[in-house]
Amino acid sequence: MIFKQLMVCICLMFLVSCKTKTLNLTKIEGKEIPISAELPPDQDIANFIKPYHDHVINTLDSTLAYAPETYSKDNGTFNTAIGNLMADVIYEQANPIFKSRTGHDIDFVLLNKGGIRAPISKGNITLRTAYEIMPFENSVVVAAIKGKNVNAAMTYLSQSKSAHPVSKLKLAINSDFDVVEALVKGKAIDENKTYYVATNDYLYNGGDHMTFFKPNDSVYDLNYKLRNAFIDYFTKVDTINPVIDDRFIQIK
Known part of the structure; x- marks a missing residue:
């Protein structure tokens, strides 16, 4: 009994005598390893990823x-061959999708010149070409807007003095950049009519100050990337032949 009490006392004394030491950070050391061509690759990793890379x-x-x-998007004042191609491709590829879902046709297409990020070079068009032209993940949307919004879009185009890609639209402006004629599929714009306008989600949300897509009757996200529309188009044709035409001109 005395032995047990003695052992308990010894343990208590040991626990009391022990205390946790506080550790403090006193120094941090490091060295810079520059990433350059002189940094040798890890051959095992290189061998592993090579099949996927190739x-x-x-x-x-x-x-x-x-x-x-x-x-190139710079080869033209108010419309360019590449811009016309882009807008026409979106109409051709997206309209069947939109019509199958809604029963309506797209009335016209409106995109932005800045969305064309690279030229199409003479020669073979590859998948890489499509990614270079449109590296962004923008999707095709169709906004149902009234004719007064369409007229606002025409004013925007006339004042922008830029070759924004359009399709199924004809716009003529004078030397003062005022709208002289604006036709959608060959017909004058009716302010009370609803028009189905294909664009991309960036522009629909006000990009490039295109605020005329809102308010609208409705909007349809086709879940179809512009880049994929181009890829699908390139896949089904042999040779492209875009031209500059009279869809957007200035009369002096």
Whole structure:
């Protein structure tokens, strides 16, 4: 009994005598490792990713179509061959989807010049070409807007003095940049009519100061990326032949 009491006392004394030491950070050391061509690759990692890398490169460089000339967004004042192609492609690829879901046709397409991020160079058009032209993840949306909003869009185009891509639209302006004629599918704009306008989600939400898409009767997200529309179009044609035409002109 005395032995047990003695052991308990010894343990209590040991516990009381022990205390947790407080550790304080006194110094941090490090060194800079520059990432450059001189930094040797990890060969095991390089060997592991090589098959995937080669597959991606081969896919991106696979030929989809052919361009007989080089098409740039700067080759034209109020409409360009590449801009016309872009808008026409969106109409051709998106309209069947929209009509199957709603029973309506798209009335016209309106995009922005700044959305064309690279030219289409003469020669083979590849998957890489599509990603270079449209590197963003923008999707096609269709806004149902009244004719007065359409007229606001025409005023925007006339005052922007830029070759924003349009399709199924004809716009003529004078030397003062006032609208002389505005037609949708060959007909004058009716302010009370509802028009179905295809654009992208960035512009629909006010990008490039395009505020005329709101208010609207409704909006339809087709869940179809502009880039994918281009890829689908390139896949089904052999040779592209876009041209500058009279869809947006200035009369002097």
